[in-house]
């Protein structure tokens with residue numbers, strides 16, 4: 412039996428070859444996501460959907476897709492999907508954890524280092540012809556080795572960041588819904604409530620999923636608790652941080668530096684004030700953007716989809 416599948420963007424060649432042998436597949440050809448009315452129309456009669464985090468898979472869409480048997484997201488975070496609506500129709504939802512953990516933790520560390528050592532400013536300084544001499548106090552940043560790192564959300568990526576931090580002899584604090592005995596033992600990480608973690612950390616790194624509880628988790632009250640030179644790194648989801656308040660906090664030096672791979676709104680318009688601030692850097696949601704990780708997650712998304720179409724349990728279903 413052949414199934415009809417819609418994929419909201421092109422995948423990697425390996426993943427498309429795998430899918431080709433199993434279903435009739437339509438790919439959205441553009442680089443930008445299908446507009447919502449198009450997505451709604453395309454999904455009305457399909458059996459399976461492969462989507463990205465930029466596609467709003469809401470209740471309306473799920474209820475109108477009468478034949479839909481499986482939703483397979485090419486990402487670990489699924490905040491764009493109405494999981495409750497999918498569960499009510501017993502439609503399994505797949506995602507792609509683990510395979511992007513190291514890539515995202517690496518990017519997190521790249522942002523930590525870039526923010527602490529002001530790499531963006533330093534590169535522009537040299538390129539801009541300002542490098543006249545070696546200056547004792549030129550472009551001073553913050554130390555990374557031996558600093559205190561506060562991890563918010565000690566899951567797969569949070570733990571991978573903590574392991575990298577151990578190599579920099581950092582003191583690791585964390586907050587999470589549950590204590591992580593393994594990481595406390597392995598890295599002497601200390602579990603703290605969020606306010607205390609913010610007060611004690613030189614660098615705060617966000618690794619929670621975007622949920623009702625974590626939306627705007629970091630706002631005015633939290634910025635006031637942070638150390639004046641503290642660095643905020645966000646590779647989780649943009650809406651975990653209150654963007655307007657972050658801009659004010661950076662302008663008033665209440666927060667020392669922000670390094671953001673994810674923003675709210677996303678994409679961040681190129682006219683946004685954050686790009687003008689000397690103490691902020693923004694990357695365009697590239698956490699998992701290595702050739703290996705992106706190919707691996709595309710292949711896993713295809714495996715999740717095929718299992719769902721067959722009525723088997725998904726290799727990686729969202730809990």
Ligand code: NAP
Nearest residue numbers: 488564565566567568587588589619620624646647698699
């Ligand atoms: P994960 O393993 O599920 O880890 C999430 C952690 O957050 C868990 O430890 C969880 O606690 C904790 N948590 C959840 N709600 C919380 C709350 N209200 N307060 C405190 N802690 C809370 O997920 P992951 O694989 O590490 O991925 C984390 C997130 O990173 C994803 O959801 C995604 O949004 C984002 N991400 C971004 C990129 C990128 O390209 N920038 C790439 C990959 C992932 P428990 O362990 O107690 O449940």
